[in-house]
Amino acid sequence: MKIQGILVPVLMTIGWTIASATPTMAMTQSDPTQRCEALNNYGMDAAFVTSTRVVEATDKLPAYCEVRATALPSISIETRLPLENWNGKFYQAGCGGWCGMLVRGDEGGRWVNAMSSGLARGYATATSDSGHHGLSVVDADWADANPNGERDWGWRAIGETYRVANTLIEAFYGSENGDSIFQGCSTGGRLAHMASLRYPENYQGIISGAPAMNETGLAGAALAWVVKANTGPDGEPILKPGKDGLIGDEVMKQCDGLDGNKDGLISDPRSCTPDLSVLLCEDGADTKQCLSQAEIGVVNKWYQPAVNEAGEKLFPGGIPAGSEPFWWLWLTGNEEGAVPLNPLFAQSFGAYLAFEPDRGPGWKTVDFDFENDPARMSKAAEMFNSDSPDISKFRAAGGKMIVWHGWADAIVLPEQTVKWYDEAAAAAGGEEALNENVKLFMIPGMDHCGLLPGPGGIAMESIDPLTALEHWMETGEAPSTIMANN
Known part of the structure; x- marks a missing residue:
């Protein structure tokens, strides 16, 4: 009998148990590099690790253990585990467009739909390709006759990324994470709202930018x-x-x-x-x-x-x-x-x-x-849309959400976000009640997700919702601004 190609006797000699396929070595080994390597053959329900490596520190990011994994049937996930000074928390990033390109946000060097801003602050971080590989974020031919791929892109990749990443966090550090934050813009913003609806207790903080929540x-x-x-x-x-x-x-x-x-x-x-x-x-x-x-x-x-x-x-x-x-x-x-x-x-x-x-x-x-055609998209709406104003479960769990949108967004048109906010306030019993958990920031002159600089140079680098959210979660004081350096 083999488990992921390793003979059972070998597994037992390094401290693994066949029943759980959990490497106790990853929890007891003091050297973080060896703990990272020990995750290479880590077993999980309906998921498996495909590679691990240690990435050295840069002037912006700490050294971390990069773990790539697949959640069945085809969600590619990358988790980054700081080798030192983990803050005990988790930060999950969404993806843009039709997704399909793992860690694209980080490779672009910006913070939206990227793990970097969380990793730089000591969070364990993760993201996914949302369940398929695409050659471009504007081409959805992967969805042709692919209901599993559509489901994963619609909502399931959120929960599977959370599950796999948190399993790896516990194995690597020997303890569960504390608060979890989800951050995304555009499709990532749609996913952020979906997280509040389908996984209301998983995330204590959510940052939603320019959310394409009414996809159909x-x-x-x-x-x-x-x-x-x-x-x-x-x-x-x-x-x-x-x-x-x-x-x-x-x-x-x-x-x-x-x-x-x-x-x-x-x-x-x-x-x-x-x-x-x-x-x-x-x-x-x-x-x-x-x-x-x-x-x-x-x-x-x-x-x-x-x-x-x-x-x-x-x-x-x-x-x-x-x-x-x-x-x-x-x-x-x-x-x-x-x-x-x-x-x-x-x-x-x-x-x-x-x-x-x-x-x-x-x-x-x-x-x-x-x-x-609007009525013909009803099944797609059930799978993809996250514009329900009823986020009562997320609010009951004490979650905090910052929603931001540029008023000059020419693709994810901003009036939908304002409409959602007004309806959410009504569902919560008024804006004051909603503001205990949700704050909306509409930003004049800002392009979609702040990708292109607008008047006065306003862009995604002009705002810092993570600092505002952290302060809110730590002190209970809701933010009045998300502008950087305020």
């Missing part, structure tokens, strides 16, 4: 609305790259100052209704410096929410005014050849995730039926 409404109806609005009779985009600056300058001219403060920011896009008719091209005008009637029509539709023929909203809001500096990445592409991402996400979602059975690669976003 967003990637289905809202993004299809955006794509169809900009698709001409010839199938080509109506508004092409290069006019985002022209539009953005006019919008800022009209809307900056509506809050009484001319600061280059639109503090609440809901108060701004741009009139772009002033940019209409006159006969003989340089068309690069003006807009055609068709282009104005596209932008006016973008600013509005997706609706059906009866005028019923299929998503709470449209593209926010003030997001124009970021349109080249999300909506239009640029003159250097960058392809906009919103149409790619819309295409993949409709083809592989939205419907049952899958429509497949032959389906096109312009085929989306605003009358009937």
Whole structure:
């Protein structure tokens, strides 16, 4: 008989027990490097370790034991265990887009959907690929006829990553972790809300950024609305790259100052209704410096929410005014050849995730039926959506949640987050009651997850929700800001 290729007599001589497949050596060996190596053949229910290695300290991160594992059937997980000065806590990071690329957040060198900010503070950390391998976070062809993969991406990878990581933590340190924190943005934000709903007692703290919590409404109806609005009779985009600056300058001219403060920011896009008719091209005008009637029509539709023929909203809001500096990445592409991402996400979602059975690669976003397709996405909504305002179990467990969203987000449209917050406050018995557990921070001028710098350089590096959350969890004092260095 063999267990993971190691002969039973050998197992017994190094202190393993066949019944539990648990290496007591990992708990008793004083050398952390040897404890790390001992995890290499660690056995768990429905999961197994695939590799371990010691990663040396850098000027930013401590030395740690990297453990890669697979939770069946196919969730790849990486856990990082500080070799020294573990703070006794756990920090789990989400993933972006359709995920599928393990530790992508850390490799990008930023803190959203990454383990680094937790590891730097002494947390044991973990993340996953959400249950599949993808060549790109914008391509969901992995989901084609793959219900297990869809389930794992939808919600199951959250709990399995927590389970595997905490099993490894106990084996490595000889004790369970204390508080656990989940952090994610975009899809990671959707997962953060899902964690509060499906695993309300696992996480004492949650950081949710730009949460794509209404996945079917967003990637289905809202993004299809955006794509169809900009698709001409010839199938080509109506508004092409290069006019985002022209539009953005006019919008800022009209809307900056509506809050009484001319600061280059639109503090609440809901108060701004741009009139772009002033940019209409006159006969003989340089068309690069003006807009055609068709282009104005596209932008006016973008600013509005997706609706059906009866005028019923299929998503709470449209593209926010003030997001124009970021349109080249999300909506239009640029003159250097960058392809906009919103149409790619819309295409993949409709083809592989939205419907049952899958429509497949032959389906096109312009085929989306605003009358009937929302109802056809009901099974996807059950699996993917985490916009329920009833987080009573998380609140009853004493959990604390910080939600943040940029008001200039042109892909995960921010009015959904405000709608969720208002509904959560009503469900909790009022905003004051909700604020015992949940705080919302809407940030003017910030791009999606703060990826691109906005006015004044505002970006993800401008905020520090982890420090705010830690202080809240330790003292009970809710934060009034998440801005860095406050």
